[in-house]
Amino acid sequence: MKKTFQLKKRIDKKGIREVIYLKNERKGGCPFKCKMCDIKKQCFYVSKNENKKRIISEITKIDVKGPIYKKYDRSILIYNSGNATNPEELCTENLKFLLISIENLKIKPLSVIMSTRGAFVNKKLLDFFIGLKLSYDIFFNLGVESLTDKGKEIYGKLSIQEELDKEFNLLRRYNLKNKSNFGIVYNFLFLPEFFVDNRKNNEDIIYGFVKEITTFINKYYNKGVEIRINLHPFYQTKKLKFKNAPLREFIAGAMIIQRFINGENINKFLKRKISSVDFLKNKNPLSNKQKKQTDIFIGVQDYGYETKIWKKELKKWGKHIKAINEGKCLPLFP
Numbered sequence: 001m002k003k004t005f006q007l008k009k010r011i012d013k014k015g016i017r018e019v020i021y022l023k024n025e026r027k028g029g030c031p032f033k034c035k036m037c038d039i040k041k042q043c044f045y046v047s048k049n050e051n052k053k054r055i056i057s058e059i060t061k062i063d064v065k066g067p068i069y070k071k072y073d074r075s076i077l078i079y080n081s082g083n084a085t086n087p088e089e090l091c092t093e094n095l096k097f098l099l100i101s102i103e104n105l106k107i108k109p110l111s112v113i114m115s116t117r118g119a120f121v122n123k124k125l126l127d128f129f130i131g132l133k134l135s136y137d138i139f140f141n142l143g144v145e146s147l148t149d150k151g152k153e154i155y156g157k158l159s160i161q162e163e164l165d166k167e168f169n170l171l172r173r174y175n176l177k178n179k180s181n182f183g184i185v186y187n188f189l190f191l192p193e194f195f196v197d198n199r200k201n202n203e204d205i206i207y208g209f210v211k212e213i214t215t216f217i218n219k220y221y222n223k224g225v226e227i228r229i230n231l232h233p234f235y236q237t238k239k240l241k242f243k244n245a246p247l248r249e250f251i252a253g254a255m256i257i258q259r260f261i262n263g264e265n266i267n268k269f270l271k272r273k274i275s276s277v278d279f280l281k282n283k284n285p286l287s288n289k290q291k292k293q294t295d296i297f298i299g300v301q302d303y304g305y306e307t308k309i310w311k312k313e314l315k316k317w318g319k320h321i322k323a324i325n326e327g328k329c330l331p332l333f334p
């Protein structure tokens with residue numbers, strides 16, 4: 001596999017997140033051709049048989065029993081450079097084989113996260129998962145990037161809000177009816193240009209970021225679908241000419257969002273009040289059930305594109321990133 005995009009093993013509030021790398025069984029790869037996607041046509045194509053062999057080798061790699069697993073739970077992300085729920089990209093036979101192989105691991109995960117666009121998540125698929133009687137929860141991993149007008153335009157995901165709502169409502173109704181726990185991981189990108197025209201406006205950047213994510217949480221938490229939010233700072237790619245996102249503002253924003261999740265009134269940290277966020281709901285600390293349905297992670301351990309400067313920055317902010325991944329708060333700046 002091309003060495004441009006790799007997701008490292010990560011430890012967060014849900015334990016150790018491991019990754020199963022598959023390839024894409026559809027010639028032409030993912031049928032969506034998002035403007036900024038770096039996954040090239042056919043780059044990861046593989047036959048169904050080859051992918052099955054790959055499943056076996058990936059499962060073998062993951063089936064280890066180190067001392068670390070005594071301390072942490074485990075979750076597994078399935079990544080196939082596209083949509084793991086689209087039978088054209090990962091055939092049903094391989095998907096079933098994979099999920100049962102995971103079920104048979106010596107250390108079972110608490111959840112399996114499948115990268116996919118919402119368009120491939122439907123009732124038939126959910127029935128299929130239920131029929132397998134798996135002991136772990138299934139999450140769908142959706143690359144939202146941003147719900148701001150600027151963000152949707154930059155990333156060419158103009159109808160992502162509608163797609164997101166459709167998927168969320170399907171899972172909400174299904175969970176309610178079947179007492180199931182299908183959840184969603186939402187991946188948001190942090191790029192100052194989503195919120196400001198001039199990067200010198202540090203406080204406006206933090207404000208825009210916090211507003212976007214807290215408004216999202218307020219809208220979707222405690223509605224019967226467990227949500228996890230993965231925040232990625234933007235790092236420069238060949239296709240997108242923006243500079244790397246400033247980690248100082250990213251960390252400050254994420255720390256404020258973490259405080260919001262922990263039940264603090266966060267307006268005191270912001271230049272302006274966020275009027276659209278219903279802080280009433282947040283005056284009382286969230287109940288355990290609500291907390292289970294709202295989580296936040298920072299996925300900055302994902303690597304592959306970073307420059308030297310970026311790596312240095314990651315070292316500098318490592319303590320903060322770790323704290324947020326574990327659901328803890330530190331001062332906004334060191």
Ligand code: SF4
Binds near residue numbers: 030032039081082083
């Ligand atoms: S849906 Fe995901 S994998 Fe497919 S083109 Fe868009 S960003 Fe790339």
